[in-house]
Amino acid sequence: MSTQHDQIFAQPQRVSDFRFDDKVAAVFPDMISRSIPGYAEILSTLGQLAHRFVTPGSKVYDLGCSLGAASIAMRRGIRHDDVKIVAIDNSEAMIRRAEEHLQAFVSAVPVELHCADIRAVDISDASMVVLNFTMQFLAPEDRDALIAKIYAGMRPGGLLVVSEKLNYRQPKIHQLLDDLYLDFKRGNGYSELEISQKRTALENVMKPDTLETHQARFAAAGFSESEVWYQCYRFASMIAIK
Numbered sequence: 001m002s003t004q005h006d007q008i009f010a011q012p013q014r015v016s017d018f019r020f021d022d023k024v025a026a027v028f029p030d031m032i033s034r035s036i037p038g039y040a041e042i043l044s045t046l047g048q049l050a051h052r053f054v055t056p057g058s059k060v061y062d063l064g065c066s067l068g069a070a071s072i073a074m075r076r077g078i079r080h081d082d083v084k085i086v087a088i089d090n091s092e093a094m095i096r097r098a099e100e101h102l103q104a105f106v107s108a109v110p111v112e113l114h115c116a117d118i119r120a121v122d123i124s125d126a127s128m129v130v131l132n133f134t135m136q137f138l139a140p141e142d143r144d145a146l147i148a149k150i151y152a153g154m155r156p157g158g159l160l161v162v163s164e165k166l167n168y169r170q171p172k173i174h175q176l177l178d179d180l181y182l183d184f185k186r187g188n189g190y191s192e193l194e195i196s197q198k199r200t201a202l203e204n205v206m207k208p209d210t211l212e213t214h215q216a217r218f219a220a221a222g223f224s225e226s227e228v229w230y231q232c233y234r235f236a237s238m239i240a241i242k
């Protein structure tokens with residue numbers, strides 16, 4: 001699968017709100033791997049977690065699947081042939097390309113792709129649910145209901161993985177971890193102009209929560225245990241067990 005270099009914000013432009021359109025979908029693998037520390041490690045751990053948590057005859061959900069990278073990673077770990085992965089994204093450009101990505105890898109585990117809003121889909125009989133950097137794009141007031149719906153649709157003992165960009169409660173810590181994150185982006189070849197224009201584009205679109213908010217939400221939904229398993233600068237991946 002050819003991957004184009006992300007140059008979307010390289011030239012000065014009148015910046016509008018970020019959208020997951022065709023232009024973004026075309027450069028997405030390059031964009032996400034240069035923008036999220038630990039993205040590759042998080043994906044490979046999703047495979048390990050799928051190996052341990054996905055049970056026979058159950059469903060696995062990849063919510064906000066983009067090009068299907070998490071589904072591809074989980075497929076590698078799943079040990080049962082009567083499992084189905086349901087991968088959902090509301091960007092048509094992403095879903096179209098996800099189809100091609102998934103076909104490029106052979107697997108016995110079927111992946112059903114849907115172009116839909118994750119707030120509107122049914123979740124049932126799930127042994128594993130993944131929100132890999134998706135919930136941050138939902139309106140904050142919709143997040144509690146989404147996690148509660150996921151909990152209700154999961155089998156006991158099932159695993160929820162939520163990876164997100166974070167805000168920190170303490171201002172000096174927040175500033176420091178943000179600065180370190182910007183250094184990470186510079187180190188991956190993004191210019192100051194690209195960094196600042198992308199930031200402006202995301203301002204109204206991506207609203208990070210604090211870790212405390214995430215933890216309280218998992219507990220309120222009924223998850224018996226939750227923890228951060230990966231954290232770097234402004235990013236974390238969390239697990240919650242029903």
Ligand code: GEK
Pocket residue numbers: 020032063064065066067068069070088089090091094116117118119131132133134137138
């Ligand atoms: C990965 N998980 O590579 N309903 C469905 N999809 C949505 C919604 C919604 N309400 N809101 C946003 N999306 C992927 C990466 S990217 C993360 C996920 C990022 C989709 C949106 O279209 C986009 O494809 C995805 O969530 C977020 O593991 O770009 O930082």
